[in-house]
Amino acid sequence: MRIVIAEDAALIREGLKSLLHAAGHVVVAAVENGDDLLDAVRTHAPDVSILDVRMPPTYADEGIQAAHALRLINPREPILVLSQIVSGRAAADLLSSGDGGIGYLLKDRVGNVEEFLSALDTIADGGQVIDPQVVRTLLRRRSLLDDLTPREIEVLALMAEGRTNTAIARALVVSDAAVAKHINRIFAKLGLGADETSHKRVRAVLTYLRQRQSWSDPSPPQTKNRRN
Known part of the structure; x- marks a missing residue:
């Protein structure tokens, strides 16, 4: 599988690269911000993109914005969002942003390598993987x-x-x-x-x-x- 990573924290970015390489995947680009992510996806057409929610310059929701931008270009673009926070609204918006594979996982709950790699396979095949804690937040969310x-x-x-x-x-x-x-x-x-x-x-x-x-x-x- 060919993968693009967008993560501003160098240790996490390099850790993901090592994990994915060890699993037999190819990281075709590893970038630090949303703009570089868009360029990398246009250049490499990866099987799936992994991105952080908070990236430069404001560390707010650049990852979500980048995900929506990717979906405007290709509604079936496979995307896995990794977040340190539970955002039911962000997950709901992503789920409604297109027809392709989508994932929203919390960083501190991605402790099982096999489950993480399985989630990537599901997303690349067009499926959805949402963290259980995020699902509970969605169910509780007021309209x-x-x-x-x-x-x-x-x-x-x-x-x-x-x-x-x-x-x-x-x-x-x-x-x-x-x-x-x-x-x-x-x-x-x-x-x-x-x-x-x-x-x-x-x-x-x-x-x-x-x-x-x-x-x-x-x-x-x-x-x-x-x-x-």
Whole structure:
């Protein structure tokens, strides 16, 4: 198997290289940051990439950003993320980022070499490997929609149908200004910041659609003849 590693800690990077070489794999590149990872994947087209979540320059979520960038280039790009922290949101975003193999493992739980190598094989074959602790976090995670009022859910459901603010106001029998206020509150509650309004609208709708899949009643709320 041909593998690219992105890990800023030299000891961990060299340790992974030695482990993988001993297992008969070929590390075609070992880099320290997300930009170099993208270049290495474009150059070498590896069977799987192993990357850390926190890398230079800010040591925040560069690894997650790089993973998403790889999935934009190739939705089936096999990726194994190694993290020191449990991030249910990062894992959930990765799981929904494409169709190919994906893995999210905690560094301090990767103690069994055979299990680690088996996880790599699974990911390279298109499967998913998620750390059990991360799975528990995902199951406990509150929906972002829990903070929305019933009326805000109605507005978001109509946004998901592609309706304009004016069309939403007509459906709910309210003013355009009332709809705009609801939408601004929705953006705030979903943690959507200062990006372009159109982009925030798309992200809000995607959040709604993902949650809708888990509701027992898949139908959006009824919106006819309701007063604000």
